[in-house]
Amino acid sequence: MTGMNTDKSGSTAARGSGVVVVTGAGTGIGRATARAFAAGGARVVAVGRRAEPLRETAAGHGPITPLTADITAEGEPDRIVRAVLAAHGRLDVLVNNAGIVRGGALGTLTPEAITAQLATNLVAPALLSQAALPALERSGGVIVNVSTSVGQRAWPGNAVYAATKTALELLTRSWAVELAPRGIRVVAVAPGAIDTPIGEHQGLTPERRAAVREWQLAHTPLRRIGRPEEVAWAITGLAAPGASFITGVVLPVDGGAVVA
Ligand SMILES: NC(=O)c1ccc[n+]([C@@H]2O[C@H](COP(=O)([O-])OP(=O)(O)OC[C@H]3O[C@@H](n4cnc5c(N)ncnc54)[C@H](OP(=O)(O)O)[C@@H]3O)[C@@H](O)[C@H]2O)c1
Numbered sequence: 732m733t734g735m736n737t738d739k740s741g742s743t744a745a746r747g748s749g750v751v752v753v754t755g756a757g758t759g760i761g762r763a764t765a766r767a768f769a770a771g772g773a774r775v776v777a778v779g780r781r782a783e784p785l786r787e788t789a790a791g792h793g794p795i796t797p798l799t800a801d802i803t804a805e806g807e808p809d810r811i812v813r814a815v816l817a818a819h820g821r822l823d824v825l826v827n828n829a830g831i832v833r834g835g836a837l838g839t840l841t842p843e844a845i846t847a848q849l850a851t852n853l854v855a856p857a858l859l860s861q862a863a864l865p866a867l868e869r870s871g872g873v874i875v876n877v878s879t880s881v882g883q884r885a886w887p888g889n890a891v892y893a894a895t896k897t898a899l900e901l902l903t904r905s906w907a908v909e910l911a912p913r914g915i916r917v918v919a920v921a922p923g924a925i926d927t928p929i930g931e932h933q934g935l936t937p938e939r940r941a942a943v944r945e946w947q948l949a950h951t952p953l954r955r956i957g958r959p960e961e962v963a964w965a966i967t968g969l970a971a972p973g974a975s976f977i978t979g980v981v982l983p984v985d986g987g988a989v990v991a
Contacts, residue, residue, distance in 0.1 A: 749870075750819040751970075752776045752811065754802055754859070755829030756795075757784025759927030760877065760966075763959035764826055767967045769793035776815050778802065779829070802829055802855035803847075812862040822866035824970045827856035827899075828877040832933045834889045845891050852895035857902065860917075868913045873970045876903050876919040877962075880985035883921070896921075900981050907979030916978040918969045923947070923985025925957045953986035 751768045755761035756777030765777045765788050775795040777785050785797035798814060800807050815822050831851045833844035860874050867874065878900050882893035900919055907917040924947035930940040948954060965984045968974060983989045 749773045749823035751824040753826040754778045760959045760962045761828040762788045763963035766792045767963040803850040808858040808862040823870045823872045825863045826875045832892045867915045871914040874917045878921040880921040880923045880983045880989040904979045919981040920965045921983045922962045923988040951986040951988045952991050
């Protein structure tokens, strides 16, 4: 069973009846993560803006409930948590996975691109985590944030995105310390190059996506692109009862990119 800190709710976790929220669960890493938690016996609430991809995530993959929501819209973080508690009565794991990329070097940035990335990648995870706090305290729960491994270094042409993720990592470390006395763990994963539609969602042309992939391969010691399931393994593992002494870490899942 994946998902729960055993300190306060060990028996429930062991029976696999924990409740997990995954944002951005309609595609890519979020989809794989929702399915991995469900395969471990958790009840999963899959959040995203588009209903159809969420339905595809859920179809035939166990107890996954789609919840259509824009996490950046006013009041939505609170509404999501209220809906989860109304349906399931508890919340054990929050996976802040939804994220967007709007590339651009200084001199080409638009206010819309900056604020959209901040709103999705930073403000929404903060408000969702805050809304989830009382429920996570009751369950002895876990917050898992999804960062990026490339953001550990300079990222010319994509610095605003990297800045939102670096900030998310600082929140991870800080909240881990703040929330440890309340029995809540806070961790993060930092994926490298993973095979998802994120480049399409960013609006990159097929040629540009191919160029990015070539660059990523050249900078990944394992010399391949990762699979969403490999990130999901790390997320479910860090949220699992066996990880009960791990908090405040950011785990790279990047084929060695960050150490090369
Ligand atoms: N793929 C990589 O190489 C890579 C590397 C490092 C880090 N990451 C991070 O991994 C996470 C998952 O990305 P991915 O690669 O799986 O990309 P993806 O397929 O584009 O997934 C992002 C998901 O977030 C959802 N989303 C975006 N804005 C939202 C909003 N306002 N409210 C609710 N849902 C929203 C999207 O669905 P809707 O459009 O339907 O809302 C989409 O399903 C992101 O945080 C990304 O930054 C990815």
